[in-house]
Amino acid sequence: MTIASSCSDILAHTEDGICTITFNRLAKKNSITGPMYLALADILRQIDASDAVRVAVLQGDPTVFTAGNDLGDFLNGPKGGEESPPFVFLQALAAFAKPLVAAVCGPAVGIGTTLLLHCDLVYAGDNAMFSLPFINLGFCPEGASSLLLPQLMGHQRACEALLLGDPFMAEAALEVGLVNRVVPPTECNGLAQAQARKLAAKPLASLLASKKLLKSAQLPQVQQRINEEGQIFRHLLQQSAAKEAMTAFLEKRKPNFAGM
Numbered sequence: 001m002t003i004a005s006s007c008s009d010i011l012a013h014t015e016d017g018i019c020t021i022t023f024n025r026l027a028k029k030n031s032i033t034g035p036m037y038l039a040l041a042d043i044l045r046q047i048d049a050s051d052a053v054r055v056a057v058l059q060g061d062p063t064v065f066t067a068g069n070d071l072g073d074f075l076n077g078p079k080g081g082e083e084s085p086p087f088v089f090l091q092a093l094a095a096f097a098k099p100l101v102a103a104v105c106g107p108a109v110g111i112g113t114t115l116l117l118h119c120d121l122v123y124a125g126d127n128a129m130f131s132l133p134f135i136n137l138g139f140c141p142e143g144a145s146s147l148l149l150p151q152l153m154g155h156q157r158a159c160e161a162l163l164l165g166d167p168f169m170a171e172a173a174l175e176v177g178l179v180n181r182v183v184p185p186t187e188c189n190g191l192a193q194a195q196a197r198k199l200a201a202k203p204l205a206s207l208l209a210s211k212k213l214l215k216s217a218q219l220p221q222v223q224q225r226i227n228e229e230g231q232i233f234r235h236l237l238q239q240s241a242a243k244e245a246m247t248a249f250l251e252k253r254k255p256n257f258a259g260m
Helices: 034-049 071-076 085-095 111-118 145-153 155-162 170-176 185-200 204-215 219-237 240-250
Strands: 010-015 018-023 055-059 100-104 107-109 121-125 129-131 181-183
Touching: 010 034, 018 034, 018 185, 034 055, 034 085, 055 185, 071 240, 085 111, 085 219, 100 111, 100 185, 107 111, 111 129, 111 145, 121 170, 121 185, 145 155, 145 219, 170 181, 181 185, 219 240
Parallel strands: 018 055, 055 100, 100 121, 107 129, 121 181
Antiparallel strands: 010 018
16 A cells, blocks of 8 residues: 655655655745645555554654644635644544654744654754744644643643743753654654664554553543644634734734734
8 A cells, every 4th residue: 555645745755664754845844734734634544554554754854844834824724623624634643543753853833843742752853943832823722732731841831832832942842751862953854764663673563552552541531632622723713813913924023912
């Protein structure tokens, strides 16, 4: 079974039991559009259904992982509920059964950081910068980050990241356990591939069983939180603060939240 991408901005390459998924929209800092979300979700489902693929690797460019949502696409795209492209991707990611390794260099904004909470191994370039600016854009956390980030970082650090939207660098991410190792950016994708090869050489049934044991107890809670966050996110998306924030971003000016 060949793993195929439905979108040219997402690449999928399979070799030796490893499917490498690459953000391929560098001119737009790998910002994610609706078709990209749907392609990512479809690739994850294909990998889970494939007997030939044991491990997935998600990577960007040595200069940028992803700038998060493409806000222009987000403003103009469908705002649907559980069928909206970001939601479809997050549910596929949370349910993904096989090992998922991420290589993160440069900015990892919004969902570029929250998706890492669902990965099994994460390696970062020393230029990686993690940012969760949801509130600054008039939104709320997504991807079950309001549940998983406090568990990982503790309440106070999670509040710095989510309430203030303060970015944090690779060494801070290593300290709190969001990433496994920090290396030079030119070595990051190679390290992720090396670790994926180690995983691919192991018995698949044991890998699947072990990941299920590690995640199954909390999976229903994670899926429920994704739903809860999604409902609130969609409500906030219709409010004046979110519209002002996104318009200001596209117009390259500071938002004015007076009275909001």
